[in-house]
Amino acid sequence: MSSIRAQKDGWEARARIGVVVPHADVGPESEFQAIAPDDVFVHGSRVHFGAMRAGGEMDPKIPHDPVRAFVEPPHIDHAVELLAASPLDAIALGFTSSAYVLGADGEKKLFDRLAQYTRGLPLTGTTAAAVAGFTALDTRRIALVNPPWFDDRLSTLGADYFTEQGFEVVHHGPCGLPSNQKLITPEALSQWIRSTVAEHRPDAVLVAGNGIRAVGVIDALEQELGFAVLTANQVLFWHALHLAGAADAARSITGYGRLFTAEPPGGRA
Known part of the structure; x- marks a missing residue:
């Protein structure tokens, strides 16, 4: 047979x-x-x-x-x-x-x-994963790029969240892009981070909001700007893989930021 x-x-x-x-x-x-x-x-x-x-x-x-x-x-x-x-x-x-x-x-x-x-x-x-990601990368000075559909009050609450966790938030705010998921492009997001965030010289930036198109720009921005770039879905997926006991799968990922070379504090929950 x-x-x-x-x-x-x-x-x-x-x-x-x-x-x-x-x-x-x-x-x-x-x-x-x-x-x-x-x-x-x-x-x-x-x-x-x-x-x-x-x-x-x-x-x-x-x-x-x-x-x-x-x-x-x-x-x-x-x-x-x-x-x-x-x-x-x-x-x-x-x-x-x-x-x-x-x-x-x-x-x-x-x-x-x-x-x-x-x-x-x-x-x-997302935010718990971001705390783990910032800690794994040994970063303390962070910037938050929030979606345009977050208002200033919500952005301030985000800064408060990370300040409570011991980070220095050197910049935060809703990004000045169209408040429409379908209209946000990798090029426009990259330019916003270059022009608005880079001057604050953070150790890392978090592009917050799981509905904002962001993962495609991580690698290029890290190479150009020198600081770590985390995004909501990237850091959430990284943390979930480690919690799942799939650290080998996380380490195999390339092209989506230096985060995937890092181990979260405490390992698998």
């Missing part, structure tokens, strides 16, 4: 990462999968976000009430529980602004609450 030569079928996973995203946002899954090695797979779960409409449309500045509501029970709890029922290795929350609004203590309480539904799987979020 002859054997067959089977084609790849998606079951040969080295790691499976689950990600919870706003219902109308494709950014986290798209950028995770762009970075991922061929044998790392991404699985999404969606939660309604009151500041987004069908097709990914948003107001020029998102109100804060829907941001807070996104992480209140029961909807995100159910999404995490359903996602954790799958044979995954880690779960990531693909949302930045809720942690800004909650603050570090509120974010920890959120993680503690969601841990009831994760079936023991490790869980991370």
Whole structure:
């Protein structure tokens, strides 16, 4: 009896990462999968976000009430529980602004609450991952480039979050690009960072907001400007891989920043 030569079928996973995203946002899954090695797979779960409409449309500045509501029970709890029922290795929350609004203590309480539904799987979020990334790279002076749909108050809350964690925030603010996910280009984002952030001489910059198109510019900016470049989805994916016990997969990733050569403090959670 002859054997067959089977084609790849998606079951040969080295790691499976689950990600919870706003219902109308494709950014986290798209950028995770762009970075991922061929044998790392991404699985999404969606939660309604009151500041987004069908097709990914948003107001020029998102109100804060829907941001807070996104992480209140029961909807995100159910999404995490359903996602954790799958044979995954880690779960990531693909949302930045809720942690800004909650603050570090509120974010920890959120993680503690969601841990009831994760079936023991490790869980991370964008800002927690960024703290791990900044620490792994031994950076202290940081700049925050926030999406144009964040208002100044939300940006200040983000600066407060990282200041509480012991970092010196040398610059923060919503970037001056169109407040429309589909209109933000790698070229425009790169130019904004060159013209607005580089003069502050940070050790690292975080392009926050999981809905902003950003991972494609990381490598070129690091080579040109000399400081580390982290983005919401890049650092979230890096941290999730390490929490999943897939450090070898993380180390195999090239072209998306020096972060992937670093190990998070404490290793696997």
